[in-house]
Each structure stands twice: as structure tokens, then as C-alpha cells.
Amino acid sequence: MARLIVMGGGVSGHTAATFAKKWLGSNHEVVVVTPNANWNWIPSNIWVGVGQMKKEDVIFPLAPVYKKAGIDYRQAKAVSIHPEGKEGSDKQFITIEYTGQGKEGQTEELEYDYLINATGPKLNFDATPGLGNGEGQLGPNTVSVCTADHAVHANSELRKVFEKAKTEKQKIVVGTGHGMCTCQGAAFEYIFNIEHEARKAGVRDNLDIRWISNESFLGDFGIGGLHIKRGGYAASSKLFAESLYVERGINWTIGAHVSKVEEGKLAYEQLDGTEGEMEFDFAMLIPPFAGVGLKAYDKAGEDITGDLFNPAGFLKVDANYAAGAYENWKASDWPRTYQNPSYSNMFACGIAFAPPHLISKPMSSPNGTPINPTPPRTGMPSGIIGKAVAHSVCDLITKGEGAKLHEASMAEMGAACVASAGKGFTDGTAAALTVYPVVPDFEKYPGIGRDLDYTFGEIGLAGHWIKHILHHLFLYKAKLKPGWTLIPE
Amino acid sequence: MASVDHSIEKHIEAYKPSFETMVPTPFVKFFRTCLIWQFIRFVAINIKMILVVRKSH
Numbered sequence: 216m217a218r219l220i221v222m223g224g225g226v227s228g229h230t231a232a233t234f235a236k237k238w239l240g241s242n243h244e245v246v247v248v249t250p251n252a253n254w255n256w257i258p259s260n261i262w263v264g265v266g267q268m269k270k271e272d273v274i275f276p277l278a279p280v281y282k283k284a285g286i287d288y289r290q291a292k293a294v295s296i297h298p299e300g301k302e303g304s305d306k307q308f309i310t311i312e313y314t315g316q317g318k319e320g321q322t323e324e325l326e327y328d329y330l331i332n333a334t335g336p337k338l339n340f341d342a343t344p345g346l347g348n349g350e351g352q353l354g355p356n357t358v359s360v361c362t363a364d365h366a367v368h369a370n371s372e373l374r375k376v377f378e379k380a381k382t383e384k385q386k387i388v389v390g391t392g393h394g395m396c397t398c399q400g401a402a403f404e405y406i407f408n409i410e411h412e413a414r415k416a417g418v419r420d421n422l423d424i425r426w427i428s429n430e431s432f433l434g435d436f437g438i439g440g441l442h443i444k445r446g447g448y449a450a451s452s453k454l455f456a457e458s459l460y461v462e463r464g465i466n467w468t469i470g471a472h473v474s475k476v477e478e479g480k481l482a483y484e485q486l487d488g489t490e491g492e493m494e495f496d497f498a499m500l501i502p503p504f505a506g507v508g509l510k511a512y513d514k515a516g517e518d519i520t521g522d523l524f525n526p527a528g529f530l531k532v533d534a535n536y537a538a539g540a541y542e543n544w545k546a547s548d549w550p551r552t553y554q555n556p557s558y559s560n561m562f563a564c565g566i567a568f569a570p571p572h573l574i575s576k577p578m579s580s581p582n583g584t585p586i587n588p589t590p591p592r593t594g595m596p597s598g599i600i601g602k603a604v605a606h607s608v609c610d611l612i613t614k615g616e617g618a619k620l621h622e623a624s625m626a627e628m629g630a631a632c633v634a635s636a637g638k639g640f641t642d643g644t645a646a647a648l649t650v651y652p653v654v655p656d657f658e659k660y661p662g663i664g665r666d667l668d669y670t671f672g673e674i675g676l677a678g679h680w681i682k683h684i685l686h687h688l689f690l691y692k693a694k695l696k697p698g699w700t701l702i703p704e
Numbered sequence: 705m706a707s708v709d710h711s712i713e714k715h716i717e718a719y720k721p722s723f724e725t726m727v728p729t730p731f732v733k734f735f736r737t738c739l740i741w742q743f744i745r746f747v748a749i750n751i752k753m754i755l756v757v758r759k760s761h
Contacts, residue, residue, distance in 0.1 A: 457725035462733075464715040466722075599760060628760040631753040644736055647749045649756040669756050675736040677746035681753075703757045 217243045217328040217612045220309060222293040222509075224249030224277055226257070226593070227565025228333030229693060230601035230704060236286050237700065238609040245285075246325060250292040250314040252276060254693055255363050258594070259686050261404045263366035264499070265373065265412045267638045270363045273686075275694060284695055290315035292507075293334060294322070296523070298558040299514035307560070329608045332530045332563040333601060336504035338362075339393075345476030346392045346502060356476045357392065357498040360405055369499055373409065376497040380418035385496045388481065390427035392500030394472030394586035397437050398593065399428055402501050403456075404635045410463045411637025411644075419464075426460065426467040427493065427500075429586050431486060431578055433457050433467060437588035439575045441650050442663040443672045449663065455672065459636065459646075468493070470578070472586045473500060488581040504566060504589070506530075522557065529569035531555060532562070536569070541576050546626035546656035548572065553604050554620060560611075562604045565597035574654055595630045596653055598704025599623050626654040629669055633682040636674060645678030 219239070221232040224247050236245040253274040262268040281288035291311040300306045308326045313319055338361050340347030340354060348354040358369035376385050389406035391399060406426055413419040426433075434440050434456030442449045460467055470486035481498065484490050506528020511520045524530055532555060535548040548571040555561040563569075574590045592600075603623035610618035629651030636644045649671045655664025692702040712729060716722045728736075735741045 454725055457721065458727055461715050461722045461725055461727050595757075595760070629756040630760070631756050641739065642737055647753070649753055651756055651759065669759060671752050673745065673749070675745055676739070676742040677749055680742075680746055681749060703761060 218246060218326065219243065219329045219331065219608055219612070220246045220248060220325055220327040221331045221333055222248050222309065223333035223335050223565070223567065224251060224254060225333065225335045225565060225597075227567070227597040227601035228331070228335070229254060230598045231331050231333055231564055231605040232286055233284060233695060234602050234700075235605040235609055236284050238605070239612065241285060243612055244287060246287040246289060246327075247277075247281060248289045248291050248293050248309070248311050248325070249277070250290065252278070252290055252315050253363075254280070256686060256690050256693070257361075258401075258682075260360045260363055260366040261401060261408055261635060262638055263363060264358075264360040264369040264405055265408045265638070266370045267408070267412075270367050273366075273690075274363050275690065280693070280695055289313070289323075289325070291318075291323070293509055295510040295512060296330065296561075297512050298330075298523075298561060301514060301516070305514075307558075328560060329611065330561045331604055331608065332509070332561070332567045333565045334507045334509065334567045336566045337507045337528070338502045339505040340502040342395075342503045342505075343393045343473055343476060343500075345481075346473070346500060353502075354476070356478050357500045359502065360401060360499060361501065372497055373412075376422075377413065377416050377418050379496070380413070380421040384421050384423065386494055387422055387424045388427055388493055388495040388498040388500070389424070390471075390500060391429045391588075392473045392476070393503040394429045394484075394584055395503045395589055396429055396501050397504055397589040397591050398501050399430060399436050399588060400591070400632065400634055402426075402428065402499065403436075405499055406465060407459070407463060407636035408638065410465060411639075424463075424465045425493065426465055426469075427471050427473065427481075427483065428467075428469055429472060429588055431470050431575070431587070433460065433469060435575050435588055437575055437591045438650065438653060439655055439664070441648075441665055441670055441672075442667065443670060444667050445673075449667055452672070455646075455674075459674065470586055472580065472584050474584075476500070484580050484582065484584055484586075486578055486580055486586050506567070523555065525569040527569070530561075530563035530567055532568045534569065534571035536571055538572055544572060546624075546652070546654055546658065549624050549626040549654050551622040551624045552607060552620040553600060553623075554607070559616075562608065564600040564604045566592045568592065568600075590654075592625070594632060595704055596623075596625050596628060599628055600625075602704055624654075626652050626656055628652060633678055633685060635679065635682050638679065638683075641676070643679035644674055644676060645682045646672060646674045647678035647681055648672040
């Protein structure tokens with residue numbers, strides 16, 4: 216009997232673990248190590264953040280689902296990887312520290328035959344002074360929608376601002392809280408949902424709503440933007456994004472690194488060297504992501520974290536990390552199997568894998584401050600990668616070490632994305648987008664890097680219906696209800 | 705005299721970034737929430753998304 220340990224129970228880890236268990240059956244063991252008691256459908260957190268959904272609508276407890284699936288669930292955080300075992304034993308293991316199940320604080324060694332790192336991101340609030348509380352958590356000056364609890368808090372603060380806006384002007388800022396953030400999409404959805412709710416509440420005229428982000432142009436979204444066929448033209452996402460901001464009366468500041476946050480005020484530096492300050496009564500700023508801080512040790516107990524992980528803490532896989540300057544980047548730099556080059560029984564998926572480089576062009580201010588979106592590895596790609604990695608591990612277990620690994624390169628896969636711009640069965644809207652491939656391939660698709668036949672986008676009520684249906688569909692799938700495997704990632 | 709619809713240019717200011725992009729006309733905005741048209745688009749978008757999903761797996 217082989218044992219597969221999946222570290223992380225988010226979209227990618229949950230997908231990997233549940234498919235692995237389905238394919239391996241009871242002949243082999245699947246263990247999930249995640250510090251969370253609940254699974255969270257993160258894309259709907261923005262609706263919790265504007266009071267259109269409750270926390271309970273976007274989460275469910277993991278324990279009963281894993282019990283039903285026959286998965287060994289450990290509510291614990293992974294602390295270290297020992298891919299060569301330790302003195303006196305060649306058996307690979309990880310160390311974990313429990314966060315629940317009545318064993319809080321206890322540590323344990325878990326041996327493995329195969330390991331999937333799907334630990335997701337550490338929300339690195341402290342990377343920006345004042346954004347965090349100095350202890351790695353969200354600080355008191357802004358709100359966040361990165362977790363369901365954050366979103367509940369965000370809505371409670373937003374309602375206070377709406378109440379004040381009945382009698383006086385209020386300033387709202389939404390965007391990215393650092394020059395190296397990803398996940399602009401979540402902030403994009405949140406700002407338009409706030410605007411939508413403000414109109415419904417009759418307070419829109421008293422709100423100054425402003426966007427701030429590290430994108431060099433609106434519509435970059437960390438994937439270098441995209442082109443969409445519309446009206447006989449292939450038009451840049453910049454046009455469509457700017458159009459929406461103008462239509463909704465939202466001003467924007469882009470190419471910005473938020474360098475400091477204080478109560479009611481933030482400071483920023485822009486790509487052209489401009490420095491400025493922005494006052495606010497309410498701010499939702501996405502933090503930059505980092506690896507969760509896993510350590511790695513060799514058989515002798517020497518620290519090999521730097522060999523296994525990149526400086527940001529993401530696990531190295533079969534990517535080309537020596538691509539160098541932007542001009543040298545190729546689609547083939549992106550990993551295909553997500554297998555660690557040093558240890559063939561170790562894989563990564565979702566945000567946990569180290570990308571070879573950015574997708575957007577690297578940029579910095581005259582002071583040398585890097586200001587560019589980092590590559591997104593969330594949503595549909597993270598699910599597809601999780602499933603491919605699980606497939607590879609299952610084949611290695613059942614067919615032997617010579618089994619061919621499954622591939623899921625982000626330069627050869629598309630993504631469907633639905634970005635809400637306001638919730639409502641008859642008055643809601645969302646931008647429905649597809650992009651193929653996620654990572655532009657300028658050799659195959661010169662100029663725009665994408666296949667225009669499969670890259671598409673439009674805003675409307677239909678997009679909102681789709682986002683709402685996907686909310687229920689993916690929660691249904693994650694709960695492993697009948698037919699869950701038929702729902703694609 | 706017919707009233708003039710200023711909703712298109714409401715948020716546009718000359719020589720500001722808002723002046724440099726396109727903005728939807730009332731006709732376009734109407735169809736964004738027109739139930740019949742959006743039902744048709746719902747079917748069309750789903751087909752397009754299914755094609756991308758199939759191509760990506």
C-alpha cells in the first residue's frame with residue numbers, strides 16, 4: 216500500500232486529493248494535511264464582502280467530506296519536508312503541527328511515498344507597512360476579501376461607510392496593496408460590486424470610488440492583458456476595462472506600489488517615479504502572496520529549503536528558471552508535469568508551484584522598486600493542474616516508476632473566468648471571459664500571443680447567471696455529491 | 705424638444721484618461737440586462753466556455 220500526502224486542501228489540493236482517492240480506491244492511502252476546518256469557494260467571497268452572501272454560503276466543513284471519501288484528514292499545517300528521511304531511516308516524511316481535531320499544537324511525523332504540495336499562498340500582509348498587523352495577519356487600517364472571515368469583516372466596515380454616505384462624502388479605495396501582488400481579478404470584482412451596491416443603497420453620489428493597482432495598464436490582470444474579437448476588431452482588454460471604469464465613474468491609479476498604509480491614508484510610488492498619497496474611509500487592498508514558509512531538510516538534517524523552493528517560498532518544478540530577460544521568455548519555460556527536479560515523488564500544484572517568471576512584462580520605478588503583477592495560478596488552471604498531478608501520481612503508484620506523467624502546461628491550457636460586476640438576478644452583470652492559452656505563446660500566436668477563436672469576453676446579465684450557477688456547481692463538486700466527477704475543473 | 709441623453713459622457717473629462725477610451729451607448733447598456741437577449745447570450749457563452757474547457761483538459 217502506497218501513501219500519498221497532499222499538503223493543502225484548497226481548490227488545487229482538494230481536486231488532487233479527491234481524484235487520487237477515487238482512482239486509487241482502498242488499495243492505497245490518501246492523506247490531506249490542511250490547517251483549515253472548512254473548504255472555501257473563494258471566488259464568491261466578494262459577494263460576502265458586500266453582504267449579498269453569508270459566510271455559510273461559501274464554506275463547508277471538510278471532515279465529513281473526507282470521511283465519506285475515505286481520505287485521512289489531518290487538520291494541521293505542514294511544517295517541514297524530509298525527502299531523504301532521517302538518520303537511521305530512508306523513509307521520506309513531513310512534519311505537521313495540528314491546528315484542530317483536539318490536538319492543537321501537537322506535532323507529528325507523517326511518512327509518505329508520494330507528496331503533493333498544494334499549500335496555496337501565505338497572505339503576506341506584512342510586506343507593506345501598515346497593511347498587516349506585524350504578526351502576519353490583516354492590519355487594522357484596511358479590509359480584505361481573501362478569506363470568508365475577512366469578507367464578513369469587510370462587509371461590516373462597508374456598511375458603516377454606506378451609512379455615513381447618507382449624509383457626507385466618503386472615499387473608497389480598492390486594489391492591490393503592494394507592487395508585487397497578483398489576484399487583481401478579485402479586487403476588480405469587489406470594486407464593481409461595491410459600486411453596484413452603492414447605487415442600490417442610494418448613496419453612490421456621495422462616494423468617491425478609486426482603483427489602485429500594480430498593473431501597468433488596466434486589464435493586464437497579471438496575464439499581460441488579452442485581446443478580444445469585437446465589432447470586427449481584435450481589441451485590447453485595456454479598452455474594455457477602461458470603458459467599464461469610466462462607465463461606472465471609477466477613477467484609477469495604475470502602475471502603483473503601495474508603500475505604506477496608515478489609518479485613513481496610503482502612500483504609493485508609481486512606475487514613472489511619481490510618489491503620492493491617497494486618503495480613504497474604506498480600503499480593500501489585496502496583499503502579495505508568498506509561499507507558506509515550509510522548510511526542507513536532507514538526511515543529515517541540513518537545511519535544503521533553498522534548493523527545493525524559490526526565494527518566495529514556492530516549490531520548484533519542471534520549469535525553466537533560467538529564462539533570463541523578458542525578451543528570452545518562451546511558452547515552453549512553463550512547467551508541464553509539476554514534478555520536482557530533485558525528488559521525483561514530489562509534485563506541486565496551484566499557487567504552491569514556482570512559476571518560471573512573470574507573465575506580465577517586468578517593470579520597475581526609477582528607484583528600482585519592482586511594480587508588476589505576479590502570475591495568477593488560481594481558478595480553473597489550478598484545478599486542472601491538481602487533477603493532472605493526481606493522475607500522474609496514481610499512474611506512478613499503479614503502473615510503476617516508468618509511467619508517463621500527465622501534462623498541464625499553462626501555456627497550453629485556457630481558462631474561463633467570470634468576473635462579477637454586481638449581483639442581482641435581473642440587474643446583475645459580470646464579465647465572462649475565456650483566454651487561450653493562459654500564458655501567451657508569441658511563437659504560435661505572433662503579436663497577441665493568444666488564439667482569438669478561443670479568447671472571448673463580454674459583460675452582461677448572462678455572465679452573472681453563469682457565475683451564480685458556477686458557485687453552486689463547484690460547491691456541489693467539492694462536496695463530492697453524486698456525479699461530481701462530471702463537472703469539469 | 706427631445707431631451708438629450710447625457711449618460712454616455714457623464715464620467716468623461718477632456719484630456720483625462722476617461723477621454724481616451726470607448727464608452728457604451730444606452731443601446732448597448734440596455735441589452736446587457738435585456739432578459740431575452742441575455743438568455744441567448746447565456747447559451748452562446750456557455751458553448752464558448754465548454755469549448756475552451758474541452759480544449760484545456
